Amino acid sequence: MAYLSNIIFAILLVTAIFFFRKNILFVKRNIQMGKAIERKDHAQKRWSNMIRVALGQSKMVTRPIAGILHIVVYIGFIVINIELLEIVLDGLIGTHRVFAPFLGKAYDLLIASFEILAALVLICVVLFWLRRNTIRVKRFWKPEMRGWPKKDADYILYFEIVLMTLFLSMNATDLLLQDSGDPYYIRAGSFPVSELMTPLFSSFSPSMLVVLERSFWWMHIIGILIFLNYLYYSKHLHILLAFPNTYFQNLSPKGKFKNNETVTKEVKLMLDPNADPYAPPDDDIVLEKFGASDITDLNWVQLMNAYTCTECGRCTDECPANQTGKLLSPRKIMMDTRDRMEEVGRNINQNGTIQDDDKQLLDDYITREELWACTSCNACVESCPIGIDPLSIIMDMRQYLVMEESAAPSDLNNMMSNIENNGAPWPFNNQDRMLWANEN
Amino acid sequence: MNIPTLSELSAEGKKPEVLFWVGCAGSFDERAKKITKSFIKILHKAGVSFAVLGSEESCTGDPAKRAGNEFLFQMQAMTNIEVMNAYQVRRIVTTCPHCFNTLKNEYPSLGGQFEVMHHTTFINTLIKEKRFTISGSVYKGKRITYHDPCYLGRANQVYQAPRELIKKLDAELVEMKNCKSKGLCCGAGGAQMFKEPEKGNKDINIKRTEQAMETQPEIIAAACPFCNTMMSDGVKNKEQENKIHVQDIAELISKAEDL
Ligand code: SF4
Numbered sequence A: 001m002a003y004l005s006n007i008i009f010a011i012l013l014v015t016a017i018f019f020f021r022k023n024i025l026f027v028k029r030n031i032q033m034g035k036a037i038e039r040k041d042h043a044q045k046r047w048s049n050m051i052r053v054a055l056g057q058s059k060m061v062t063r064p065i066a067g068i069l070h071i072v073v074y075i076g077f078i079v080i081n082i083e084l085l086e087i088v089l090d091g092l093i094g095t096h097r098v099f100a101p102f103l104g105k106a107y108d109l110l111i112a113s114f115e116i117l118a119a120l121v122l123i124c125v126v127l128f129w130l131r132r133n134t135i136r137v138k139r140f141w142k143p144e145m146r147g148w149p150k151k152d153a154d155y156i157l158y159f160e161i162v163l164m165t166l167f168l169s170m171n172a173t174d175l176l177l178q179d180s181g182d183p184y185y186i187r188a189g190s191f192p193v194s195e196l197m198t199p200l201f202s203s204f205s206p207s208m209l210v211v212l213e214r215s216f217w218w219m220h221i222i223g224i225l226i227f228l229n230y231l232y233y234s235k236h237l238h239i240l241l242a243f244p245n246t247y248f249q250n251l252s253p254k255g256k257f258k259n260n261e262t263v264t265k266e267v268k269l270m271l272d273p274n275a276d277p278y279a280p281p282d283d284d285i286v287l288e289k290f291g292a293s294d295i296t297d298l299n300w301v302q303l304m305n306a307y308t309c310t311e312c313g314r315c316t317d318e319c320p321a322n323q324t325g326k327l328l329s330p331r332k333i334m335m336d337t338r339d340r341m342e343e344v345g346r347n348i349n350q351n352g353t354i355q356d357d358d359k360q361l362l363d364d365y366i367t368r369e370e371l372w373a374c375t376s377c378n379a380c381v382e383s384c385p386i387g388i389d390p391l392s393i394i395m396d397m398r399q400y401l402v403m404e405e406s407a408a409p410s411d412l413n414n415m416m417s418n419i420e421n422n423g424a425p426w427p428f429n430n431q432d433r434m435l436w437a438n439e440n
Numbered sequence B: 001m002n003i004p005t006l007s008e009l010s011a012e013g014k015k016p017e018v019l020f021w022v023g024c025a026g027s028f029d030e031r032a033k034k035i036t037k038s039f040i041k042i043l044h045k046a047g048v049s050f051a052v053l054g055s056e057e058s059c060t061g062d063p064a065k066r067a068g069n070e071f072l073f074q075m076q077a078m079t080n081i082e083v084m085n086a087y088q089v090r091r092i093v094t095t096c097p098h099c100f101n102t103l104k105n106e107y108p109s110l111g112g113q114f115e116v117m118h119h120t121t122f123i124n125t126l127i128k129e130k131r132f133t134i135s136g137s138v139y140k141g142k143r144i145t146y147h148d149p150c151y152l153g154r155a156n157q158v159y160q161a162p163r164e165l166i167k168k169l170d171a172e173l174v175e176m177k178n179c180k181s182k183g184l185c186c187g188a189g190g191a192q193m194f195k196e197p198e199k200g201n202k203d204i205n206i207k208r209t210e211q212a213m214e215t216q217p218e219i220i221a222a223a224c225p226f227c228n229t230m231m232s233d234g235v236k237n238k239e240q241e242n243k244i245h246v247q248d249i250a251e252l253i254s255k256a257e258d259l
């Protein structure tokens, strides 16, 4: 019986890790539904991007208020995770504050810094909640945020409030027990924040304090394990994917769009004066689908983008189309891509392979009206704090519409036939290109 | 105006130092033609040996590519590349950021390797090389706000060259709240120029014009023929065309220098 709690702890931990691993493998498999794209060049530049943008949060501060709040929560998250290591070891071995004897004075410092960070995180998270729900910052109330996305954002904040409160309450009761001389609660740590909370618990008897301390301890770690498994369902997945996402982001100038190699081959053939027009079709040219109408037509970086999106809405906020009341929202493009990818993922889980479900990303998720409203201005790409490229998806889908369905708006069809016939988007004769030189 | 074409020059066995890519707007659009001529005056003044392609020039394919027609784009691109490679073109300057971006970024993977410059960068180089100076004081102290074209700014990180030129005009450069990497699109890019906007509550060019008007400018400086049209329409819509003038940077310079 003496080992009962260690065993329960080990089972909980292993179960949580098991499900977490399973979910991560789903994420990986779903991302791999995307097409290949070369993103391994310039390793040094990629590392530095990741360190600057993901680790260093450099693009967060372009919006100072949200940026600074986020950085505090982020640092808190990373540093407080050191404490998690101790908690896990204590749980497995059955010790209490196992690091304390080894670290001596440094342990006091460590615990004190966790406490201060926990308090700061609490403050920031409350401010985040107020921004969303009381100040109602506009971008958090766009149509695509209705339902689950809104709840998800709030749940994450509640989770963090609960976890931080449990952490501090655990320390407060621990401190009282240390003061009571209970031999199990060795004198360890310095508690600048939770010592202010001790009056809340000082009326309890020592045995009741032990119950409380243990409950807080267990609820805190269980909460963390639940949160770990919540990531898969949440925009909070960005805390992991922001790193690979910034590593693999596009390094070319933003104005360079993808070149379609299949088209290149065909065009070369057409322009080659020596080509035999009656030659049998080249076997090398596989009849490839142009552009994207579903997630399997996108590349894996675009799919990873979708999983990484935190739904912060900075892209949508900067989007000229969205600002002027058009349906297009680059954030929605990313959310739709993720939703559809998860739907296809569930389809595979159920059937083993993708079974036709009579749905696709185009029309069932993203409408044509949204796609045609884009000015390709790159404001969304520029503003994303973690290197997501909604524009590339829009462009791939337009390519599908034009090249597979010939479904461009009629004005654009006119423009294109002008280019085809006259070499200019307007109906002018190419021979007249120099007329301006003789006009005054 | 006597404008040499590449075919004429090469018939004489001559090679210009740079090809001026006029672009469809610069060739056909009434407003944009003025920009073309202003830039040519600057080239003449600086003694730059240049040529144009004339009727051998064809749309870069930019609007086709941004509309999603990769096939038409590549047809245009490869035909243009063939022409330019036959003339062994090395350097290109253009007054259109869309042409600039397409020639610079999209043509290399189709066999067109050129050094491509936007005219604002090119004029700056001429000044640095002491081949051209801006000394006129027509714009001294005038409030000028500059609208960043998306395909020059965000797409290619050219933010400084146009601003340096405005400062050389001795004008007061007043920045909009949304400028440089945060600049708002004029609404023309991505082939929007050629279609009606989707349903919304405002046109993008109106929104951008409002942002420009917040700086109380006398002039809105543009560096793109399409932005120029969009902003001019915006100013007209606000009935401010007598107070606020939309001018390309090349036009400002050529006027300042009385060219
Ligand atoms: S590129 Fe398109 S989606 Fe992105 S901000 Fe510009 S208009 Fe909006």
Ligand code: SF4
Binding pocket: A308, A309, A310, A311, A312, A313, A314, A315, A316, A330, A331, A334, A383, A384, A385, A386, A388, A390
């Ligand atoms: S794409 Fe980037 S900027 Fe847009 S909502 Fe997602 S994380 Fe935010």
